[in-house]
Amino acid sequence: MKKEQFVIRILIADDHEMFREGIKRICEDNPEIVVADEAGNGSEVLDKVTQHEYDMLILDIAMPGMSGLDTLKQLKAVKPKLQVLVLSMYPEDEYAIRAIKAGASGYLTKAKASHELMEAIKKVSTGGNYIDASVAEKLLFDTNTGSSKPLHETLSNREYQIFSMVVKGEKVGEIADELSLSVKTVSTYKVRILNKMEMKSTAELVKYAVEHKLML
Numbered sequence: 001m002k003k004e005q006f007v008i009r010i011l012i013a014d015d016h017e018m019f020r021e022g023i024k025r026i027c028e029d030n031p032e033i034v035v036a037d038e039a040g041n042g043s044e045v046l047d048k049v050t051q052h053e054y055d056m057l058i059l060d061i062a063m064p065g066m067s068g069l070d071t072l073k074q075l076k077a078v079k080p081k082l083q084v085l086v087l088s089m090y091p092e093d094e095y096a097i098r099a100i101k102a103g104a105s106g107y108l109t110k111a112k113a114s115h116e117l118m119e120a121i122k123k124v125s126t127g128g129n130y131i132d133a134s135v136a137e138k139l140l141f142d143t144n145t146g147s148s149k150p151l152h153e154t155l156s157n158r159e160y161q162i163f164s165m166v167v168k169g170e171k172v173g174e175i176a177d178e179l180s181l182s183v184k185t186v187s188t189y190k191v192r193i194l195n196k197m198e199m200k201s202t203a204e205l206v207k208y209a210v211e212h213k214l215m216l
Contacts, residue, residue, distance in 0.1 A: 008125045009036040009053070013045045013068070014060040014087075019110070023058065023087075026117050033121060042066030042074075049079050056125045059104070061088040061095055062161070064180040069095075069102050069157035076103035085124045087113060090164070093213065096135045098157055106130030151197045152214060159196070162189045166202060167209040 010027070012020050012035055020038050027033045036054060039045045041063050049057070057075070061068035072084060085106040086099040096107035106124040108116055120130040129136075155163055165175045176186045199205055208214075 006032065008033045008121065009055045010034065010121070011037045011039060011045070011048060011052075011054045011057045013039040013042075013057060013063070013071070015040045015063045019060075023113070023117070026114065027121075030118060033118075042068065042071030045071050046074055046078070049075060049082060054082065056083045056085065056121065058085050058087050058121075061086060061090060061099070062178075064178070067158055067161055067179075069098055069161075072099065072102045072104060073157075083124050083127070085120055085130065087117070092132045092135050096131060098160065100129075100131060100135070102157070107132075107135065150212065151208070152212065154196055155193060159189055159193050162186060163193050163197075163205065163209075164214070166190060166193070167206045167214070 010033060012023050014020050014023075017040075024035045027035055037048055037052065039048055042065060045057070045059070048054075059068050059072060063071070066074075068086065068088070072086070075082065075084070080103075084104045085108060086096075086104045087108050087110060088095060088099075089110050091109060092107060099107050105127075106120050106129060108120045108130065123130045152160065152163065161179075162175060165178070170178075172183055172186045172190065175181070176183045179186070194200065194205070197205065197208065199208065
């Protein structure tokens with residue numbers, strides 16, 4: 001009797017339809033992987049995982065409304081065993097650490113997706129981890145050290161997301177549109193970021209980001 005083939009049912013969460021289509025094209029030649037559903041924001045993700053069963057979630061960080069990392073935290077509260085691979089435009093440095101700490105099993109940049117996505121899916125779906133060696137080293141260091149955190153690591157996930165956009169030169173109005181927030185809310189976040197990081201201006205934030213190699 002022929003052995004039944006295990007199929008990995010995947011939910012893709014990304015606010016760009018063209019990128020979701022690109023992931024599906026990469027997956028379609030592999031009979032072990034099925035893109036079972038799609039979501040365009042965090043609320044859709046949470047709705048779908050409570051209504052349907054998936055083996056794995058491929059999750060973007062930069063989505064409108066609820067961020068990918070906030071979605072991940074809420075997701076793990078209701079579906080702790082669902083394997084999550086974060087697939088993001090952001091480089092590994094800081095976001096990968098935050099994603100793994102929030103419950104993701106892997107982190108892959110979109111720039112590497114065409115070459116590494118299949119390997120990442122198979123490793124994460126079987127309970128493994130898929131992260132860059134430098135990220136694994138930093139996670140180990142964070143676990144073993146009692147030293148104080150750098151200022152940017154005191155920011156919440158949403159604060160860090162807005163910090164990253166500010167240092168890239170995006171205006172408050174642009175950030176508000178992209179994240180589906182009000183201008184007032186983004187302005188409040190910016191003030192909170194400056195206070196937490198003990199700085200007085202955007203220029204100081206940019207200088208800090210350059211010095212700590214956080215520029216995206």
